[in-house]
Structure formats: structure tokens, C-alpha cells
Amino acid sequence: MDELDQKLVELLALDSRIKVAGLAKKLKIPASTAAARVVKLVKSGFLKRFTIELDYEKAGKPLLALCQVSVRHSKNDPDQTIQALLKLADVQEIYSTTGEWDFTIVIRTQDIKSLKKLVTYDLKASLPDIVRSNTLIALEYGKK
Incomplete structure (x- = not known):
């Protein structure tokens, strides 16, 4: 995993719903590169799943x-x-x-x-x- 992959992972950790275009814009790379990198990270098993952060107060489990x-x-x-x-x-x-x-x-x-x-x-x-x-x-x- 190189520096670009690490930056992609950091951005996805902050917001797993970010679109490829958003990743590309923030990293100043082509969208095709961002998409290919995300696919590579998923296929290699480095990214296991994309998830959410729950508001436990609102979910009734504070x-x-x-x-x-x-x-x-x-x-x-x-x-x-x-x-x-x-x-x-x-x-x-x-x-x-x-x-x-x-x-x-x-x-x-x-x-x-x-x-x-x-x-x-x-x-x-x-x-x-x-x-x-x-x-x-x-x-x-x-x-x-």
C-alpha cells in the first residue's frame, strides 16, 4: 500500500459514502485512478466493507x-x-x-x-x- 492508497483509506474512513469523483477531487487525481485504487483495495481484502457511524443516543442505546x-x-x-x-x-x-x-x-x-x-x-x-x-x-x- 503506497501513500496514495493510505490517503484514500483515510478519506473513506471519514466518509465511506464519498463518491469516486469526490475522492479524485480531494486527492487531485483522475477519477479512473481513484476508482481503480478503491477496487484494488477491496479485491486485496484491505478494505473489508464500507459502513456507517451510528448515533447511539438516537438509536436508543446511549x-x-x-x-x-x-x-x-x-x-x-x-x-x-x-x-x-x-x-x-x-x-x-x-x-x-x-x-x-x-x-x-x-x-x-x-x-x-x-x-x-x-x-x-x-x-x-x-x-x-x-x-x-x-x-x-x-x-x-x-x-x-
């Missing part, structure tokens, strides 16, 4: 929480654990981590009551090997 989980180590595949947890409502992302916690779960939900249900009941039902957990509620959110 509460952002991180749940750190330690599990009893067994022969279970971490990928299976991740896939099982991703099926839970309000779970957005899961990271298998090093250190004190085995997994960090990113949760977006409507309120404390629904967070409590997810952490107290749903999570433990999906992952019976939980030894302990720690839930953090985000006060502010920033994204690059």
Missing part, C-alpha cells in the same frame, strides 16, 4: 460499557467463546486479551437495567465458565 471477564480455563476454543458471546443482544465487540482478564466485551445498551440483565444473567448463561467479571461504564466517548 449506554456504553466494557465488561472484562476471566474464565475457568478449559479446552474450549476462544473463537467459539467469542462467537457465542457475539450472539447476545447489545454485545458489539469482543476482544481476547492478555493480562488479568481473558476477554473484554464492548456493550451498547439502553440503560442500567438492561446492562444489569446482560451482565448478571445473559452473560453467565452463555459463558458458564466465568470466574469473575468487572464492568466499566463509559462517561465519555471519543473516536478517531
